[in-house]
Amino acid sequence: MLDSLLNHYINASEEQLTHGFTWYKKANRICVKLSIKHDLPLYKVVGILSALSPRNKWERNIIDCESVIVHGIRASVCTFNANKEKAVRILRASAQTEVFDELNGRKVQSFYNNILKPKKASTVTVDVWAMRSVGLDRAPNKGLYDSVEEAYTELGELLGMLPHEAQAIVWAVVRG
Numbered sequence: 001m002l003d004s005l006l007n008h009y010i011n012a013s014e015e016q017l018t019h020g021f022t023w024y025k026k027a028n029r030i031c032v033k034l035s036i037k038h039d040l041p042l043y044k045v046v047g048i049l050s051a052l053s054p055r056n057k058w059e060r061n062i063i064d065c066e067s068v069i070v071h072g073i074r075a076s077v078c079t080f081n082a083n084k085e086k087a088v089r090i091l092r093a094s095a096q097t098e099v100f101d102e103l104n105g106r107k108v109q110s111f112y113n114n115i116l117k118p119k120k121a122s123t124v125t126v127d128v129w130a131m132r133s134v135g136l137d138r139a140p141n142k143g144l145y146d147s148v149e150e151a152y153t154e155l156g157e158l159l160g161m162l163p164h165e166a167q168a169i170v171w172a173v174v175r176g
Contacts, residue, residue, distance in 0.1 A: 001134040001151035008173045020169030024118035047090040047099035050112040114164040124149040124163045133174045
């Protein structure tokens with residue numbers, strides 16, 4: 001797996017390297033701006049964004065996040081209703097632990113951590129593109145998730161960056 005990831009990294013253009021390396025930091029800045037604009041704790045904004053993310057385009061995810069912040073359950077979103085309901089529960093949460101618990105999938109919890117703490121997080125968002133990057137075209141089970149996450153962790157160590165930064169660079173290459 002590591003060889004495959006390293007090949008993707010080596011084939012990254014300068015633009016893909018920059019885009020991937022800064023992706024989670026930029027996502028964090030977007031959430032910080034929404035947090036300030038709506039006087040809402042950052043962890044809630046990131047939680048709402050993360051809850052709405054499955055099968056949602058990034059640009060639309062940002063719009064949907066703000067819509068939930070402003071309109072709550074009446075928000076119009078372009079993702080599954082269950083995700084909107086989860087986002088509204090996060091909006092109403094009274095503690096950060098409630099937000100994390102509401103994001104009950106490992107992939108979404110990793111996405112949350114990586115956006116909330118882009119300079120410290122050590123998790124990897126193993127999505128369909130991360131799986132494709134190692135030649136697998138299916139959703140990961142726990143064993144595969146662990147293996148892919150470990151491969152990205154090794155790649156990050158090899159390159160002197162955080163695992164999610166390596167993942168975002170490879171994502172930019174694989175996704176195209």
